Amino acid sequence: MKVIVAVKRVVDYNVKIRVKADKTGVELSNVKMSMNPFDEIGVEEAVRLKEAGVASEVVAVSIGPAQAQETIRTALAMGADRGILIKTDEEVQPLAVAKLLKAVVEAEAPQIVILGKQAIDDDSNQTGQMLAALLGWAQGTFASKVALGDGKATVTREVDGGLQTVELKLPAVVTTDLRLNEPRYASLPNIMKAKKKPIDEKTPADLGVDIAPRLKTLKVEEPPKRQAGRKVASVEELVQALKNEAGVI
Amino acid sequence: MSNLVLAEHDNQSIRPATLNAVAAAQKLGGEVHLLVAGKDARPAADAAAKIAGVAKVLLADDAAYANQLAENLAPLLVSLAKGYKALLAPATTSGKNVLPRVAAVLDVAQISDIVKVEDGDTFVRPIYAGNAMATVKSSDPVKVITVRTTAFPAVAAEGGSASVESVAAVGAANVSSFVGQELSKSDRPELTAARVVISGGRGMQSGENFAMLEKVADKLGAAVGASRAAVDAGFVPNDYQVGQTGKIVAPELYIAVGISGAIQHLAGMKDSKVIVAINKDEEAPIFQVADYGLVGDLFKIVPELEAELGKQLGK
């Protein structure tokens, strides 16, 4: 069976981002970019399915500017077989990403599409659910365990109350949570090998998808800053302060 | 035009997060209706009818909705969407699971995790782990919104007298089924609704050591939370995780014990009213957001804290 993984190029999770002075967005020039961490988990899961002989091919798809190629290369170095870059310099919001992925899915006919539960830049947590809806497929979101059986997937989900297990008819969409696996680092030989793996390039127009944003960002601002507090010298002083100064106990 | 809120419930009672979503819906203007979709959910619908500010409760009672599967709930919401200017749900794992599906079928954007309603089209939402706040305007005919519960004070659970109206079920999509669940059991308040939260990080070293935090929690009527590192290490279950990709909390008092204060953790707790940090590293970033910082070994400080609370609170 074929597996598709969606990989998004985002600001690295270690970067302390800065809001632009003109409030139009976040400073992205000269900022380290990486694969969205949840997508690394997605790639790892797909590659493990291949290593286990369950998946026959792993295709990594990214939507974004030319540099999103690097993100696909990372997926290829981790073990994906080939990539598809849907190239655009425009902002692409989750609904449009889902429509583009749907077009890819219709052409590729995978049994599973794996996405991250959330992109750590827009923090939307939508795309996988939207893709599943557009395809009329089942979804296993926030997955911490995925077991494939005959025509079905059993997915354990991280939910607010604990863990939930659902059974999905294949084909299906899965979105990853942090505990699904620990992604590998690509080895140097695999990074070299990845350079020879094919990446197909397309545009949203090739796929016939209108990506015009539905949400207009009017402004982006810094959140309110917390006042710096003080150090207390002892537990006794702490409890006194919480009781008499802050009035919270 | 009215607004429809998807209620979170266990067929018997309404979960508190619903009350915050109702509060956000009220800010949009117009009536607020609540959808209770479940199986044998009449008691939950009756409870929903008592929520202050709710004009009407829609009850969809069907086996398809017994476990809130998104594949079954989404078509129901889509069938009801006409006539509403907004569909809302709390930004819980359940709301986040369902609403994007609804939005996609309606061919509209979904607006995640709003913290402020500017007007009927314009909302503020955090991006980049809350390190930036985006004001976004939607041009779609119906707004599909998830609500950050900590940003909207709950409406009263009692005092309303809405009518309950049954609505037709649209049946099961038959692509998914519920197998089972393992829910954490606790007599403590729910993490996202607690007045006091005490969280432990990697510094706790083991799950057994969380018993120390529980003793303090007992004294304060607190919920217990954790950092991702503590969850990944298996000290506590996943539902304890506070942060960008876990739960968002904003209690009166948040006590961080053995937590360094990574941005992903801060994203989940920096709107707390008072923050206390206990950490042996005086350079730990958590101290930059703490109102009161105590530098030292948690294994010494936490038992002392328990004893001191006992003394000063007479418990």
Ligand SMILES: Cc1cc2nc3c(=O)[nH]c(=O)nc-3n(C[C@H](O)[C@H](O)[C@H](O)COP(=O)(O)OP(=O)(O)OC[C@H]3O[C@@H](n4cnc5c(N)ncnc54)[C@H](O)[C@@H]3O)c2cc1C
């Ligand atoms: C995609 C992504 C999502 C993430 N989401 C989240 C999230 O939702 N929530 C979250 O919390 N993290 C999240 N993280 C992880 C985050 O980046 C940090 O790795 C994590 O918060 C660190 O946890 P910690 O503070 O417990 O551990 P550490 O950073 O290891 O800190 C341990 C602290 O304990 C202190 N300590 C140790 N021993 C003692 C002692 N005896 N007494 C006193 N102090 C002691 C140390 O000084 C140190 O400051 C995410 C990361 C990624 C990449």
Ligand SMILES: Nc1ncnc2c1ncn2[C@@H]1O[C@H](COP(=O)(O)O)[C@@H](O)[C@H]1O
């Ligand atoms: N531009 C993109 N290219 C590839 N995958 C994406 C893109 N945007 C979102 N995704 C996928 O959708 C997931 C959830 O993103 P979001 O809904 O934006 O939080 C990500 O983890 C990716 O797997």
